Amino acid sequence: DIYGNPSGCHNQNALPSMEVWPELERAECLARGAALKWASGVFSHPEQLERLSQYRKRESQRTESIHSRLKSMVQSYLEGVGWGLEQLREARVELKEVSRSLAEVRLETTRNAERVAGLVPLREVSVNHRQLLAATSNLPHLYAVRGAVLETERLVESRRLLEAHARLMELERWQDEVLWQLYGAGPPDPCDEELVREYFSGVGRLVDALAKELWAVVGSGLTLARQNPTPFVSVVRIVEREEALDRALLEERGEAAGSSRPLPSGRPRCWRKRFFQVMEESISSRFRSVSYLHTRGPGLAGHLSALQHSIMGDLATVQHLLEHCVPPHYRLARAYLRACHRCLQAHLAQVSSWELESGEIFAVLNWVLHVYRSPEMMGHSDLVSEFDPEELGPLISQEALEQLQNKYVQSVRSSVSEWMHKALEVELTDWQRDQEPDTDHEGFYQTSLPTIITQMLQENARVALMISDSLRDRIIQMGLYELESFLNRFREALMEFGKEHRRDRSNNRFYLHYLMASICNCIVLKSSTESLQEQRSSCPAGRFPWTPPGPLAALDRVVKKACRLVMDELLLDLQPLLLRLMSGSWLAHGEITPLLCGVLEQHCELYTRVRPPCRQRLQEECQWLIVVEYVQALMQKRLVCKGVAERVQVGQRITQDAQLLRDLFQVAGFTPGALLPVLAEFIQLKDPNMLTLEVSGLASKYPDISTEHVSVLLDIRGDVPRDVRVAVLDMLEQSAPPLPPGYRALFSDIPVPPRSMPFCLPTAKCA
Numbered sequence: 001d002i003y004g005n006p007s008g009c010h011n012q013n014a015l016p017s018m019e020v021w022p023e024l025e026r027a028e029c030l031a032r033g034a035a036l037k038w039a040s041g042v043f044s045h046p047e048q049l050e051r052l053s054q055y056r057k058r059e060s061q062r063t064e065s066i067h068s069r070l071k072s073m074v075q076s077y078l079e080g081v082g083w084g085l086e087q088l089r090e091a092r093v094e095l096k097e098v099s100r101s102l103a104e105v106r107l108e109t110t111r112n113a114e115r116v117a118g119l120v121p122l123r124e125v126s127v128n129h130r131q132l133l134a135a136t137s138n139l140p141h142l143y144a145v146r147g148a149v150l151e152t153e154r155l156v157e158s159r160r161l162l163e164a165h166a167r168l169m170e171l172e173r174w175q176d177e178v179l180w181q182l183y184g185a186g187p188p189d190p191c192d193e194e195l196v197r198e199y200f201s202g203v204g205r206l207v208d209a210l211a212k213e214l215w216a217v218v219g220s221g222l223t224l225a226r227q228n229p230t231p232f233v234s235v236v237r238i239v240e241r242e243e244a245l246d247r248a249l250l251e252e253r254g255e256a257a258g259s260s261r262p263l264p265s266g267r268p269r270c271w272r273k274r275f276f277q278v279m280e281e282s283i284s285s286r287f288r289s290v291s292y293l294h295t296r297g298p299g300l301a302g303h304l305s306a307l308q309h310s311i312m313g314d315l316a317t318v319q320h321l322l323e324h325c326v327p328p329h330y331r332l333a334r335a336y337l338r339a340c341h342r343c344l345q346a347h348l349a350q351v352s353s354w355e356l357e358s359g360e361i362f363a364v365l366n367w368v369l370h371v372y373r374s375p376e377m378m379g380h381s382d383l384v385s386e387f388d389p390e391e392l393g394p395l396i397s398q399e400a401l402e403q404l405q406n407k408y409v410q411s412v413r414s415s416v417s418e419w420m421h422k423a424l425e426v427e428l429t430d431w432q433r434d435q436e437p438d439t440d441h442e443g444f445y446q447t448s449l450p451t452i453i454t455q456m457l458q459e460n461a462r463v464a465l466m467i468s469d470s471l472r473d474r475i476i477q478m479g480l481y482e483l484e485s486f487l488n489r490f491r492e493a494l495m496e497f498g499k500e501h502r503r504d505r506s507n508n509r510f511y512l513h514y515l516m517a518s519i520c521n522c523i524v525l526k527s528s529t530e531s532l533q534e535q536r537s538s539c540p541a542g543r544f545p546w547t548p549p550g551p552l553a554a555l556d557r558v559v560k561k562a563c564r565l566v567m568d569e570l571l572l573d574l575q576p577l578l579l580r581l582m583s584g585s586w587l588a589h590g591e592i593t594p595l596l597c598g599v600l601e602q603h604c605e606l607y608t609r610v611r612p613p614c615r616q617r618l619q620e621e622c623q624w625l626i627v628v629e630y631v632q633a634l635m636q637k638r639l640v641c642k643g644v645a646e647r648v649q650v651g652q653r654i655t656q657d658a659q660l661l662r663d664l665f666q667v668a669g670f671t672p673g674a675l676l677p678v679l680a681e682f683i684q685l686k687d688p689n690m691l692t693l694e695v696s697g698l699a700s701k702y703p704d705i706s707t708e709h710v711s712v713l714l715d716i717r718g719d720v721p722r723d724v725r726v727a728v729l730d731m732l733e734q735s736a737p738p739l740p741p742g743y744r745a746l747f748s749d750i751p752v753p754p755r756s757m758p759f760c761l762p763t764a765k766c767a
Helices: 022-042 046-157 161-184 190-199 201-219 221-227 230-255 271-288 298-320 332-352 358-371 398-431 449-465 469-503 511-535 551-578 584-588 592-607 614-635 644-665 672-683 688-701 707-717 722-734
Strands: none
Touching: 046 161, 046 201, 161 201, 161 230, 201 221, 201 230, 201 271, 221 230, 221 298, 230 271, 271 332, 298 332, 298 358, 332 358, 332 398, 358 398, 398 449, 398 469, 449 469, 449 511, 469 511, 469 551, 511 551, 511 592, 511 614, 551 592, 551 614, 584 592, 584 644, 592 614, 592 644, 614 644, 614 672, 614 707, 644 672, 672 688, 672 707, 688 707, 688 722, 707 722
16 A cells, blocks of 8 residues: 555564564565655646556556566476485485395405405415426526627627617617516515616616717717718618607506516616717817818818818708708708708807907908808708798897807907008108108109008908998998098108208208108098098998097198298298298399299199199298298388388389299289289378378278288388378278178288387376
8 A cells, every 4th residue: 555654664563473574574665665756756737646546547457567577487496396305315215225225335355355364365376386387487588688798799899780689679678678577576675676777787887888889879970871881871760660660668657557566777868869869960060170270361261161161061961861861851961961960150259259360350350241152052952941040149239249240340440540550651661761752653743651551441441341231341440540640650650750850951862852742642642541531331320439520620731731831941941041031132133932833833843743732722822921021021110211212112022023923923813912013002102191092992901900000001101190090990990891701811810920119207297
């Protein structure tokens, strides 16, 4: 009823004596609460009360449906419980029957145990009878053991191996039967077992003797294959017999896992495995006698070549002769090849640990990386058809190969450094010769130095390329590094050569000639260096253990130093004449400049023996030097004009000197010489008031000119008023233009002598 008591959860009509389960009580409470909530929601409005009969009918039908389902479910549960109880009753009856049967069996077992006790004497008699029967049957064998052992020893010594092995197998069978009879009677007496083994001790010696002969035949299998392969075939048949026996005994032991009988002594022998071990030992024996003393220098390459021919000959023998003497599953050629590979790995690891020179390391690297994989060895068509050479793996690990290449680079580096030192010593000796340097087919000076250096670096790169591109790159990198060090030493030698010459200029008549030969050598070395750098592959950073070399920069430093020494020598030759410039005799007669041009002409004639572009560089430096020194002589104020006529004379003389220099150099664009006519025009200018404009033009052409230089030029004129001087200098200070890009400073190389302080009276103030 949906209008049940909403204030309580217990049925008021329930019997007080029935115990209510807590779960049932909670479920009923929840149901009543849900019904109350539903009714309060449905009948919250008066008009809904008219449908009360419909709601009551629907809920009655739902309640009847639930009751019917509950009854059906409870009925099925009760049927299952009844069936279970019936099964339990049947099981109890069966258990009673089993207990009764077990009691009968227990009673019968007790009776049989009493009867078996009477059979113990019969069992003992049976055991004794069996032992006596075994002893009787084995007596002929036991008496024949010693004779059989001696006969087998004779067969082994005469290398009748198959017969010897058959007799040995018979002796082992007798021994196993006796031991089996001991084990068959129960755990044997240790004394009896020891007695049997001692009696058959000759069998163990026969096994060792036969094995020794077998492995001797296997070790000399290559020789026997070419002469008489019968012993080798006999060995293989014996090995296969032993393998079959080992396999049968192991299978028998596996089937009778609970048996107390052990394997016969020395089993399993695993003679097939030993067969391949002996074969590998015979291969490795050829390397054991090799020592460093026997393979020094060219001997190592000969040793590797001999290894190549012997290994390929042995492989051909194995493949075409021995392969047919063994079962197919041996795959003897493949096994022999793998054994050779392992022995070579060990041997080459030993060789790599020696103190090898560069030629020896090259022989090892070339053999490992090229010869071993070539068609003459592992890449041979007959071998490739049998197996994939990549299965063997590398002869030398990547780490060991890297170490070997490092040793090669260091060895070559030491050799290159030593040769460069010797070449420098030869060059220094040539500088002291009292004769002109040699010339090439073009007439340029040269010595043997660049040829030695270039051939050495090119040859090392060519040899390294025979190994790999990466090694060639490392050798080139090392060579460039050593070349840079050599050029630094060469530059120091040039500086020392110049110092010695300045101490005594009469000591070496061909000093200047050898400086020019050194410049030509550097030009040749530069082209060779660029060629080497072009040969290199792109090398990642950090590839080499030293900083990237800069031989071109070092060459440029050497050329600059040599050119500087040439200009210093020119300056020393010009110095006596330069001191006579701007003097009275120079102004009156003008004989100094032709003498200067004569000295310059001699030097320029020598410059033609220098390769371009350094020949042009020397000529330009020569022009620059003479103009700088000429202007510097002017800046010394040795000559101060005393009138208009003298200014005109000085200007004309400077113009004539400029023309002589221009004719000497025969250069249309005599850039530094263009300054002299400008200075001549400045000095012979008639109107001082025009000096401001003249200085402005001079500063625009030569922006590095300073007020000190202009002040000296004004002093040389001797007619500049103070106000004009101040105006000119102020204008120059205010309009000093910046140096344009690429401009080579001229006046910066010309020092101005300091102005002397005027004399002042002690009582007057100095301005």
